[in-house]
Every structure is written in C-alpha cells, then in structure tokens.
Amino acid sequence: MSTEPIQNGHLLRVGDLARLTGKSVRAIRLYEEQGLLQPATRSSGGFRLYEDHAVERVRWIDLLHGLGFSLHEMHDLLRSWWSAGLGPEAMTELRELFGRKLAETRETILRHQQLERELTEGLRYLETCRVCATPAAVKGCKSCTQDHGMKNEPALVAGIVTPPGAARRFARAGFVRIDGIKTSHDRLAHESKPPVVSAGKESKA
Amino acid sequence: MSTEPIQNGHLLRVGDLARLTGKSVRAIRLYEEQGLLQPATRSSGGFRLYEDHAVERVRWIDLLHGLGFSLHEMHDLLRSWWSAGLGPEAMTELRELFGRKLAETRETILRHQQLERELTEGLRYLETCRVCATPAAVKGCKSCTQDHGMKNEPALVAGIVTPPGAARRFARAGFVRIDGIKTSHDRLAHESKPPVVSAGKESKA
DNA sequence: TCAAACCCTCACGCGTAGGTTAGATTACGG
DNA sequence: CCGTAATCTAACCTACGCGTGAGGGTTTGA
Structure with missing residues (x-):
C-alpha cells in the first residue's frame, strides 16, 4: 500500500492491474488464458508487464460481463474484430454478433x-x-x-x-x-x- | 413405442414420467436427489413408481426453471411451504421468498x-x-x-x-x-x- | 545481502443442471 | 424360458468464472 505500484518505466504488474480494476489477479490471468488480454511483455524473471490501456481492456471485460456476455463471447468479439483485418468485413461479423445478442x-x-x-x-x-x-x-x-x-x-x-x-x-x-x-x-x-x-x-x- | 406405458395399476415409471414431461430420466432423478420429487413407491425390483400428479410437479419445476429459479430455490420454496405446517407462517416465508425474487x-x-x-x-x-x-x-x-x-x-x-x-x-x-x-x-x-x-x-x- | 512482497505455474474445488457411459438387474412380450 | 427394453446405482464429464492452495522463483528497498 505504500510502495509505488509503477516500477518498470510505466509498466504495470498483474497486482497493479488488479488493484486498478478491482479484479483479482487470478481473474486477470484467466482473461489472458481466454485470449482477452496479453501483457505487453514479461520481465526477465517472467512477471507479466502491462501497459496502461490494459486497464481499459479489463474494465471493458468487466463491463461486458456485467451485461451478460461470457468470456467466450468476448473472445469471439475480439477475434472477429481483429481477424478480418479489412474493416468492413470485420464490422459485418461484429454486427451479426451484436444482432444475435440483441435478440x-x-x-x-x-x-x-x-x-x-x-x-x-x-x-x-x-x-x-x-x-x-x-x-x-x-x-x-x-x-x-x-x-x-x-x-x-x-x-x-x-x-x-x-x-x-x-x-x-x-x-x-x-x-x-x-x-x-x-x-x-x-x-x-x-x-x-x-x-x-x-x-x-x-x-x- | 408400442408398449403401453402404464402397467402397475395407474402408476408411472420414470421413463413414462420423462416422456410425459419432456424431461430426461436423468433430470427426473436429479429432481429427486434435490428433494423436489418423490416416487409414490418403488416396485419390488426397485423401479420408481409415480402417481399422476408427479407430472404436474415436474411441469412446475420446468416452469420455474424457465423463469430463472434454481432447483435449490424451488426446494426452499417447497420446504417453506411444507415445514411451517400452520398456514400463515408458511405463507409469510413464501411471501418473503417471492419478494426477494421479485426485486x-x-x-x-x-x-x-x-x-x-x-x-x-x-x-x-x-x-x-x-x-x-x-x-x-x-x-x-x-x-x-x-x-x-x-x-x-x-x-x-x-x-x-x-x-x-x-x-x-x-x-x-x-x-x-x-x-x-x-x-x-x-x-x-x-x-x-x-x-x-x-x-x-x-x-x- | 536479506527479508518482505510479489509473482510464477500447475492443478484441484465449487455450484448448476444435467449428459453419458458401465455393469448389473428387472419387467414384460412372445 | 428367453430376448429385449427399461431401469437400477455409481461415477465421471461439461462449461463458467474464478478461489485457493502448493511449491518455488523474482524484485526491491533497507
């Protein structure tokens, strides 16, 4: 509680990320296992190191979870966003996903x-x-x-x-x-x- | 498909009950494990034998399940109904349960x-x-x-x-x-x- | 240089509502 | 009497979202 959370330049460790988002360390590692989140890098000793926007990502996950999305659905969402590469096709997939969820x-x-x-x-x-x-x-x-x-x-x-x-x-x-x-x-x-x-x-x- | 389902007087076997309610035999046995349903008796060989109103009970279970009740909640419901014995107290418990569920x-x-x-x-x-x-x-x-x-x-x-x-x-x-x-x-x-x-x-x- | 924090990777556990074998027994029609 | 369908118990598997160790390594500041 007294030590500065940020030590590697401006990178966060899981514990920091956990505190900033209110999630548990275990949860964050789970999100990684599910392909929802990747540390920017690892320390030489193997510690996960995150950039700031990981916080946004975790909040996004929490948000969608609260709205009834499963981690798997979120993964689909991310995948369809990043896979198609060329914008409009990915958008179409996303639209369909959203449409199904809406129904x-x-x-x-x-x-x-x-x-x-x-x-x-x-x-x-x-x-x-x-x-x-x-x-x-x-x-x-x-x-x-x-x-x-x-x-x-x-x-x-x-x-x-x-x-x-x-x-x-x-x-x-x-x-x-x-x-x-x-x-x-x-x-x-x-x-x-x-x-x-x-x-x-x-x-x- | 051709055999008459009812053989013991008018008692039903699990399979019959399953067919009449659209549930699986496994599900029905699960309901029993959870204290939601008891066979009226057993055959000499150990087969579960149900009376007709078991059908209503299973339908009720399915209904409440569809409405978001868990089997455990249903059990509470039944218990609070049958435990208090004297009407109004049981009713009060039920009201509270319903109230919580409503919120x-x-x-x-x-x-x-x-x-x-x-x-x-x-x-x-x-x-x-x-x-x-x-x-x-x-x-x-x-x-x-x-x-x-x-x-x-x-x-x-x-x-x-x-x-x-x-x-x-x-x-x-x-x-x-x-x-x-x-x-x-x-x-x-x-x-x-x-x-x-x-x-x-x-x-x- | 040391101890306190912190982190790592397994890996099992919980609760829900069953599905799915497996091996043995029962019921019933022919 | 025999074959077949139905049933029995017991036990293990699924997916979800983590919690909770075990056993051991890393960082960091004093």
Missing part, C-alpha cells in the same frame, strides 16, 4: 417481465392468506378451498401441493395454468412436448 | 434493458462503418478517425482496440465511457474501485 437480450427481458408478472400475482395471492390467520381457518390452509379472488392459483403457487413422501392425494386436482409460459426447454429446442395435460382426468373418483 | 428480477430486467440500449447503439455505430467500404478508406479502419456521428464510441465497441500481442500503442486513448453502467462487481459488493482512470495520465509524456 437474445430481448427474449431474456420478455421472460423476466413474465416472471415479474407471475411473482406479483403470486404475492397478491399469498396476501389473501392473511385472512386465514384465525386459528380455526388455519388448520385447513394447505387444502385451502377459500376464494382467493382469482380464477386459478398462480402458476408459481400451483405444483407445490404434494409433500415428498406423504401421498397427499390431491385435494384439488388440475389447477396448473401452464398456458403461455415458456419452459426452459422451449427456449432451446422444440421437443415433442405433449400439449399440456392441464388437469385432473384420472379414471378414479 | 432480483426487476434488477435483471433493468440490466438487460441497459444492455439492449448498448447493443442498439453499438449497432448504430457499426452501421456507419459501411461508409468506409472504399478500398482507400478501409486500410485505416481500425485506427479509424472518422466521425461516426457520436460523441464517443459506444462502450461495447471501445476496449476492443488493442490486438493481443501487437503493442498497438493506442491511437485514441481514453474513450471508455463507463458512466452509468453497472459492472459485475457493483452488483455484489461495493469495492474500493478507483473512480475510473479514464485516460492516459501517467508521469510520462
């Missing part, structure tokens, strides 16, 4: 907005449980038949019904409202997922 | 909206590179000094400037516009990150 981002936003709605709806539902706070009404809570002011239980609340082990033989069957919500698989591949068997249709009862 | 979700949305803006801006910037498509102008592309119609390079484009190895001695130093963008560290802890050393300002030159 992906928009999807993510939509999914999370959906989640936000589900959560607020779930909370609204659970709020009405306060009404049950009388000892008498409480007993039957989990097999609650009270009107929560909604047509169905919110998706996030449904499905919680059966305890592991204790075969609780569902009180109200068939409430899952899987409607328009995406599942993890939908995002990646369109499997032959049977069209939602939404409700109770057993041969019993 | 987290809103943050995620904001971050991704930020990313969306950055990406569109980056794309807008790269669009102007088409103008350089004349052989003459192309050569200097990477050390481009042309006016792209913006005050600064977009954050996503800045930081790409130096190729790994080839010490390119920054053509335009100090352009990173880290302004109001969150970095990954900011989200977790507020380190003593030095206040952005935006440009060359060493004791040299």
Whole structure:
C-alpha cells in the first residue's frame, strides 16, 4: 500500500492491474488464458508487464460481463474484430454478433417481465392468506378451498401441493395454468412436448 | 413405442414420467436427489413408481426453471411451504421468498434493458462503418478517425482496440465511457474501485 | 545481502443442471 | 424360458468464472 505500484518505466504488474480494476489477479490471468488480454511483455524473471490501456481492456471485460456476455463471447468479439483485418468485413461479423445478442437480450427481458408478472400475482395471492390467520381457518390452509379472488392459483403457487413422501392425494386436482409460459426447454429446442395435460382426468373418483 | 406405458395399476415409471414431461430420466432423478420429487413407491425390483400428479410437479419445476429459479430455490420454496405446517407462517416465508425474487428480477430486467440500449447503439455505430467500404478508406479502419456521428464510441465497441500481442500503442486513448453502467462487481459488493482512470495520465509524456 | 512482497505455474474445488457411459438387474412380450 | 427394453446405482464429464492452495522463483528497498 505504500510502495509505488509503477516500477518498470510505466509498466504495470498483474497486482497493479488488479488493484486498478478491482479484479483479482487470478481473474486477470484467466482473461489472458481466454485470449482477452496479453501483457505487453514479461520481465526477465517472467512477471507479466502491462501497459496502461490494459486497464481499459479489463474494465471493458468487466463491463461486458456485467451485461451478460461470457468470456467466450468476448473472445469471439475480439477475434472477429481483429481477424478480418479489412474493416468492413470485420464490422459485418461484429454486427451479426451484436444482432444475435440483441435478440437474445430481448427474449431474456420478455421472460423476466413474465416472471415479474407471475411473482406479483403470486404475492397478491399469498396476501389473501392473511385472512386465514384465525386459528380455526388455519388448520385447513394447505387444502385451502377459500376464494382467493382469482380464477386459478398462480402458476408459481400451483405444483407445490404434494409433500415428498406423504401421498397427499390431491385435494384439488388440475389447477396448473401452464398456458403461455415458456419452459426452459422451449427456449432451446422444440421437443415433442405433449400439449399440456392441464388437469385432473384420472379414471378414479 | 408400442408398449403401453402404464402397467402397475395407474402408476408411472420414470421413463413414462420423462416422456410425459419432456424431461430426461436423468433430470427426473436429479429432481429427486434435490428433494423436489418423490416416487409414490418403488416396485419390488426397485423401479420408481409415480402417481399422476408427479407430472404436474415436474411441469412446475420446468416452469420455474424457465423463469430463472434454481432447483435449490424451488426446494426452499417447497420446504417453506411444507415445514411451517400452520398456514400463515408458511405463507409469510413464501411471501418473503417471492419478494426477494421479485426485486432480483426487476434488477435483471433493468440490466438487460441497459444492455439492449448498448447493443442498439453499438449497432448504430457499426452501421456507419459501411461508409468506409472504399478500398482507400478501409486500410485505416481500425485506427479509424472518422466521425461516426457520436460523441464517443459506444462502450461495447471501445476496449476492443488493442490486438493481443501487437503493442498497438493506442491511437485514441481514453474513450471508455463507463458512466452509468453497472459492472459485475457493483452488483455484489461495493469495492474500493478507483473512480475510473479514464485516460492516459501517467508521469510520462 | 536479506527479508518482505510479489509473482510464477500447475492443478484441484465449487455450484448448476444435467449428459453419458458401465455393469448389473428387472419387467414384460412372445 | 428367453430376448429385449427399461431401469437400477455409481461415477465421471461439461462449461463458467474464478478461489485457493502448493511449491518455488523474482524484485526491491533497507
């Protein structure tokens, strides 16, 4: 903390770079392994020595990471920038990369907005449980038949019904409202997922 | 494909459950390991046998997963539902869990909206590179000094400037516009990150 | 010249959500 | 009774972004 960080002319060592960027030394070496950053040179003893703009690079990495880019994506980005050599082609690649990321981002936003709605709806539902706070009404809570002011239980609340082990033989069957919500698989591949068997249709009862 | 899936009364085997939900057998066993799902019983030979509502449970898991919940979070959810026993307390725990998730979700949305803006801006910037498509102008592309119609390079484009190895001695130093963008560290802890050393300002030159 | 910092290269560990064998056993149709 | 499909457990592999040693060399200032 007291020693001057800069000793080799104006070159930085990993520790300096780490301190200047708030990253760990390990992280910086990782970025190097991933091809995101190279020291300008090495000392005779093998120490990594960086020029000042490495700081910008690391901040850029941190920034993109915070925005959801993986190190690998950043590498692609850098590569497509530096590979094509002749400007416009590289730019085209970059545009495509950005375009893909943009679409992906928009999807993510939509999914999370959906989640936000589900959560607020779930909370609204659970709020009405306060009404049950009388000892008498409480007993039957989990097999609650009270009107929560909604047509169905919110998706996030449904499905919680059966305890592991204790075969609780569902009180109200068939409430899952899987409607328009995406599942993890939908995002990646369109499997032959049977069209939602939404409700109770057993041969019993 | 031709064999009837249901043989033990109306109980399902893992494979059946897998097919009905679109998940892999492995995934289902994983859910069990995580305490999210229990077979109603086992066959004498040790095969897992599920009742129909296991299908709902798996769909619920898939749903929440798609919404960004981890298996662990789902387990917490189930546990807080089934542990407290007496309704309202369990509901309170659930509300808190939902509340936390909601806050987290809103943050995620904001971050991704930020990313969306950055990406569109980056794309807008790269669009102007088409103008350089004349052989003459192309050569200097990477050390481009042309006016792209913006005050600064977009954050996503800045930081790409130096190729790994080839010490390119920054053509335009100090352009990173880290302004109001969150970095990954900011989200977790507020380190003593030095206040952005935006440009060359060493004791040299 | 010495000790304190600092750095080097392996290399394993974590948590997530499974995939993918392997070798053995079970269930079921013919 | 036999073959085949399905299932069992156990264990190891993937990708991500590092954390955390171990064991040893380098720089630097006093």
